[in-house]
Amino acid sequence: MSDTRPSSLVNFELPRRKVWEEKHAIAAPSYASFTSRFGHAFPKPQFLESDLGTTAVYVLPPPSGQSKRHVVIVHGLNTPALGMLPLAKELQALDQDAHIVIFDLWGHGLSSTPFTAHTPHIFHFQIFQVLGFMQWTRAHIVGYSFGASIAVKFAIQNIWAALSVTLLAPAGLLRKEGFSKTLQELLDDSKGKEAEAIDSVLSFLEGGPLVVPTDWQERVTSGQVVAEAFREWELQEHLGYPHSVLSMFREGNTYGCEDYFRQFAQLPLKKLAVVAELDSVCSKSQLIDLGFDNVEIVEKADHGLVRGASSEVARIVYRSWTQ
Known part of the structure; x- marks a missing residue:
């Protein structure tokens, strides 16, 4: 009997199922490790387990007690979820049902x-896991x-799950050619140079050495978010953190993603982009050129606008939700 399969598939073989090691993820620091450094002024997380590992989730119930607007916030590279707390609080001050x-x-x-490589789909998995945990469809x-x-x-592939999508100072439009030659080479091949690649990426993200404000303890005791202190704790206590940062930067669509943004701009979905006037990561003109038609600028703000200008960003986002 002759083989009628397409010739291109005759010698094709799917990868074998991954055999997970007994310890298939690098464990995060304990909650006790976090509170010993930062106290109990911040929300306590809940933990979701999966084959990929453990996800820490912080649920902020609606101040009104009526859960009418369901919101999932996805934080940026380097600073953990609690770095988004100032924006979340400002949003709930405007929308008591959020x-x-x-x-x-x-x-x-x-x-x-x-x-595993930190490609977008493993973060999409986290979003779906959070939606399932909350029993939210969208x-x-x-x-x-x-x-x-x-x-x-995520929206391109799962538009049905998004009631709206708001992009704040989006990464993804950086050009690799704009990185230093050393960083470009390390991103292409860091074999045997993992530590050097990590240092280069962290330095790029920080804009230089990490500097933690001297008054950070006083500020976090009162519930203020000090992003630099969080990042220092991650570097010191989370063994997997620097490796995740490198993999996310290299594999997670942090640069060269114009085509995805162009496709996103055409989705039949309520969309908003908010950029900072002083931000070099993304500009209004870049987004307009890619087809975006709803872009707001926060004047005199930099890439840290979600903390430095959280009230203004919240007003813009809330206005978009209610229009």
Whole structure:
């Protein structure tokens, strides 16, 4: 009997099922480790388990007690989910019915680091897991920086799950050619140079050495978010964090994603982009050129607008929800 399969498939073989090691993820620090450094001024997480690892989820119930607006916020690269707390609080001050969930992306905060490339689909999995945990079919998706890039592709592939998508200072439009030659080479091949690649990416993200404000303890005791202190704790206590950051930067659509943004701009979906006037990561003109028609600028703000200009960003987002 002759083989009638297409010739291109005759020698094709699907990969074998991955055999997970007994310890298939790098564990995150314990909650006790976090509170020993930062106290109990921040919301307590709940933990979701999966084959990829553990996801830490922070649920912020609606102040009114009526869960009428479901919101999932996806944080950026480097700072954990609690870095989005100032924006979440401002949104709930404007919308008493907003039920907001934030969660630590893989390798950040109290979420573990899976032993797999940190491509967008493993973060889509986290979004779906959070939606399932909350028993929500759809939600308003708000993504910041790296989280915005994740939200773009998530919406393209799962438009049915998004009531709206808001992109805040989105990453994804950086050009690799704009990186230093050393960083470009390390992104292409870091074999045997993992530590050097991690240092280069962290330095790029910080804009230089990490500097933690001297008054951070006083500020976090009162419930203020000090992003630099969170990042220092991650570097010191989360063994998987630096590896996740490198993999996310390299594999997670942080640069060269113009085509995805162009496709996203054409989706029949309520969309909003908010950019900072002083931000070099993304500009209004870039988004307009890609087909976006609803882009707001926060004047005198930089890439940290979700904390430095959280009240203004919240007003813009809330206005978009209610128009």
